[in-house]
Amino acid sequence: MSNSSSTVPRERLSKLRERVTDEQQLTTGLRLIAIPVRFIGFWVAVALPFLYLPLLVGGLSGSELTAFVALVAVNALALVVGHNYARS
Secondary structure: OOOOOOOOOHHHHHHHHHHHHHHHHHHHHHHHHHHHHHHHHHHHHHHHHHHHHHHHHHOOOHHHHHHHHHHHHHHHHHHHHOOOHHHO
C-alpha cells in the first residue's frame, strides 16, 4: 500500500488562495460599479417620461417621431438597467 498524504501541497494552496482573492476582488469591484449604474438607470427611467409630454402635445412628425422612438428605447434600456436598484 502506498501512503499518500491527504494535505494539499503548499504551492497549490497558495495558488488557490490567490485565485479566490482575485475572484472576490472582481466580484466586489463589479458590485461597486453596479450600484451607481443602477441608481442612474432607475432615475433616468423615472424622469425620462416627462420628456414625452412636449413631443406628444406638439404632435409627432418626421424628426419628432424619431426623437420619440429614441426616447422610448432609452427609457426601456434604463428600466432594465435600473430594475434592481432598490435591492442593492
